[in-house]
Amino acid sequence: MVEVKEFWRWKEYNWKNPDIQWKDAAVITAGVDVGSVSSQAVVMCDNEIYAFANMRTGSDSPNGALNAMKWALEDTGMTLDDIHCKVGTGYGRVNVPFADRAITEIACHAKGANYMYGPTVRTIMDMGGQDCKAIRCDEKGKVVSFLMNDKCAAGTGRGMESFASLLGVSIEEVGELSLQVEEEPPPVSNTCVVFAKTEATGLLRSGWSTEKVLAAYCSAMAHRVVSLLERIGMEEDFAITGGIAKNVGVVSRLEKELGVKALKPRYDTQIAGAMGAALFAKALVEKGENR
Amino acid sequence: MIANYGYKDGSGDFFISIDTNKCMECEEKPCMEACPAGILEKFADDYNDVVVGVKEEHRKKIKYSCAECKPASGKRNLACQAACKPDAIAHTW
Amino acid sequence: MITAGIDVGNKNTRALILKDGEVLARSLVPSGFDQKKAARDVFDATLKRAGISEADVDYTMATGTGQEKVTFAHGRVTEVSSAARGAVKIFPGARTVIDVGAEEGRAIKTDEKGKVMDFAINEKCAAGTGSFVESMSRALEVTLEEMGPLSLNGENSVPMNAQCAVFAESEVISLIHSRIPKEDIAKSIHEAMASRISSMVRRVGIQKDVVMLGGVAYNKGFVEALEEDLELKLLIPEDYPEYISAFGAALVAVDKAGSK
Numbered sequence: 001m002v003e004v005k006e007f008w009r010w011k012e013y014n015w016k017n018p019d020i021q022w023k024d025a026a027v028i029t030a031g032v033d034v035g036s037v038s039s040q041a042v043v044m045c046d047n048e049i050y051a052f053a054n055m056r057t058g059s060d061s062p063n064g065a066l067n068a069m070k071w072a073l074e075d076t077g078m079t080l081d082d083i084h085c086k087v088g089t090g091y092g093r094v095n096v097p098f099a100d101r102a103i104t105e106i107a108c109h110a111k112g113a114n115y116m117y118g119p120t121v122r123t124i125m126d127m128g129g130q131d132c133k134a135i136r137c138d139e140k141g142k143v144v145s146f147l148m149n150d151k152c153a154a155g156t157g158r159g160m161e162s163f164a165s166l167l168g169v170s171i172e173e174v175g176e177l178s179l180q181v182e183e184e185p186p187p188v189s190n191t192c193v194v195f196a197k198t199e200a201t202g203l204l205r206s207g208w209s210t211e212k213v214l215a216a217y218c219s220a221m222a223h224r225v226v227s228l229l230e231r232i233g234m235e236e237d238f239a240i241t242g243g244i245a246k247n248v249g250v251v252s253r254l255e256k257e258l259g260v261k262a263l264k265p266r267y268d269t270q271i272a273g274a275m276g277a278a279l280f281a282k283a284l285v286e287k288g289e290n291r
Numbered sequence: 292m293i294a295n296y297g298y299k300d301g302s303g304d305f306f307i308s309i310d311t312n313k314c315m316e317c318e319e320k321p322c323m324e325a326c327p328a329g330i331l332e333k334f335a336d337d338y339n340d341v342v343v344g345v346k347e348e349h350r351k352k353i354k355y356s357c358a359e360c361k362p363a364s365g366k367r368n369l370a371c372q373a374a375c376k377p378d379a380i381a382h383t384w
Numbered sequence: 385m386i387t388a389g390i391d392v393g394n395k396n397t398r399a400l401i402l403k404d405g406e407v408l409a410r411s412l413v414p415s416g417f418d419q420k421k422a423a424r425d426v427f428d429a430t431l432k433r434a435g436i437s438e439a440d441v442d443y444t445m446a447t448g449t450g451q452e453k454v455t456f457a458h459g460r461v462t463e464v465s466s467a468a469r470g471a472v473k474i475f476p477g478a479r480t481v482i483d484v485g486a487e488e489g490r491a492i493k494t495d496e497k498g499k500v501m502d503f504a505i506n507e508k509c510a511a512g513t514g515s516f517v518e519s520m521s522r523a524l525e526v527t528l529e530e531m532g533p534l535s536l537n538g539e540n541s542v543p544m545n546a547q548c549a550v551f552a553e554s555e556v557i558s559l560i561h562s563r564i565p566k567e568d569i570a571k572s573i574h575e576a577m578a579s580r581i582s583s584m585v586r587r588v589g590i591q592k593d594v595v596m597l598g599g600v601a602y603n604k605g606f607v608e609a610l611e612e613d614l615e616l617k618l619l620i621p622e623d624y625p626e627y628i629s630a631f632g633a634a635l636v637a638v639d640k641a642g643s644k
């Protein structure tokens with residue numbers, strides 16, 4: 001499989017809810033989201049998050065899934081056998097040896113967002129390192145409409161990083177720097193990252209500051225997101241997940257263009273997919289379909 | 292559900308949209324056979340509805356996969372759409 | 385009669401001066417940020433090379449994506465028309481013309497007079513243009529010129545997943561890490577690119593003879609991959625395949641000047 005660098009800076013970590021005694025729980029489920037860069041595991045006891053872990057997938061995804069799961073369970077005394085149902089999701093979902101079922105990241109992401117943001121969320125824009133997805137869902141977190149774009153680097157963390165590297169700027173700084181302009185420049189006209197970089201070289205040569213070029217690129221990104229949202233039909237409440245959520249340069253311009261504020265989440269949005277998978281697992285247990 | 296398969300890149304929007312609510316009602320799925328490029332497949336989706344979608348290996352190059360049905364000029368002949376009785380398939384380009 | 389064709393592309397601007405059917409001079413400058421200046425500079429350079437002055441030129445024809453920047457031209461013609469016209473002049477049997485440059489790829493169906501019947505364009509996505517091979521050569525750490533010979537020595541191709549120039553770069557780097565020979569990677573890159581160009585060509589319908597133009601025509605590895613994909617031999621102008629649009633524009637200028 002394709003090995004890719006780590007593009008959005010995130011830390012490997014695990015977390016455990018100290019207020020829950022898992023042995024008292026009626027239903028224990030887990031979701032594992034195996035992405036091309038990172039994998040997340042979430043363990044739920046009844047309706048609460050009990051533990052989660054986020055770590056790098058590495059070159060072999062079956063192990064990535066298992067490692068993330070083991071790390072979430074670290075020091076809990078819980079083993080895989082204590083979990084009533086496990087669901088795998090993400091691009092490596094078919095490679096999760098211990099999963100009872102595989103469900104697409106679209107359905108899981110919607111379900112997880114519904115839990116994280118509450119049932120009022122209708123539209124979710126997820127922009128990760130390697131792809132972006134636009135999802136519209138109902139009050140139960142069921143997908144009404146979606147698109148996923150993993151073909152084109154424009155609008156992904158990878159594309160942003162490639163553009164920023166031309167300017168010698170690190171990806172975390174892009175958002176802040178792009179806001180340090182007196183006047184909003186017209187957006188970069190090329191969508192293609194390769195051609196946008198050529199365009200940027202020309203803009204710099206004609207005297208534009210780095211900040212101004214970044215502003216033009218962030219606003220082009222915001223336009224692009226709006227057009228993706230239009231394709232699936234935008235409805236409030238609106239949430240942004242994935243690495244781009246941390247880029248104020250894109251998010252603020254996007255909110256302005258849409259005339260809508262994005263919801264603030266209660267958890268790290270990176271675990272939305274794994275959380276959705278754990279919720280699907282719970283529904284399977286309740287329906288008696290967990291084996 | 293409206294499932295959009297395909298992509299948006301610098302050159303445009305290339306999505307095949309499947310209205311799964313309509314598609315699930317259709318037993319025969321004649322579009323699969325009709326497609327000369329064989330890019331459609333049948334599967335049970337996440338909500339257990341049996342529907343068609345675009346095969347994974349074509350999703351990133353759908354503009355090229357469908358090129359044969361979309362000559363640069365002259366009549367377009369979208370075999371999948373013609374075969375689909377409930378009118379569940381739409382193309383964005 | 386003396387005519388000139390000026391082809392302003394996104395990347396390079398070219399000029400060619402024609403005297404009674406003979407090419408007097410040609411030259412190229414990067415288009416850069418100021419295409420208007422590029423057009424002027426390249427024209428002046430070509431005039432100098434030809435040893436004539438602007439007043440000696442009966443008709444100047446602009447073509448290319450930046451054709452309206454050639455303010456001193458007498459007329460304009462689309463890049464599709466000029467490519468077809470130039471190709472048919474060199475190969476009278478040409479009916480399909482494939483023109484792949486750095487920032488665009490085109491397939492043109494033409495009649496025996498070089499009149500355009502139909503065309504399709506790949507642009508604005510680097511994956512369907514010559515820029516793709518350029519980006520990949522950087523990832524392979526070889527020059528663009530080395531790509532062709534390298535790929536001709538490739539034995540097995542490996543499947544390339546990415547359909548994007550940016551993602552393909554990461555893919556190439558990981559192929560290098562897994563010790564796939566550079567020759568095989570280069571071969572696979574050209575095959576991936578060829579399949580995108582061939583499906584564009586099929587949209588206009590393939591009719592022989594098929595001519596290949598543009599800077600990418602120099603890349604033997606790509607040409608071989610495209611020939612295999614299309615299952616036919618491509619005709620390539622021996623001299624300056626990347627000047628055919630400028631040449632075609634100068635030919636159209638002859639007609640125009642004659643009827644002036």
Ligand code: SF4
Pocket residue numbers: 151152153154159191192193194195300301302508509510511547548549550551
């Ligand atoms: S438009 Fe550019 S960034 Fe997007 S897929 Fe094409 S090459 Fe990649």
Ligand code: SF4
Pocket residue numbers: 325326327328329330331356357358360368369370371372
């Ligand atoms: S347009 Fe043609 S190639 Fe594309 S899905 Fe429909 S039938 Fe298949």
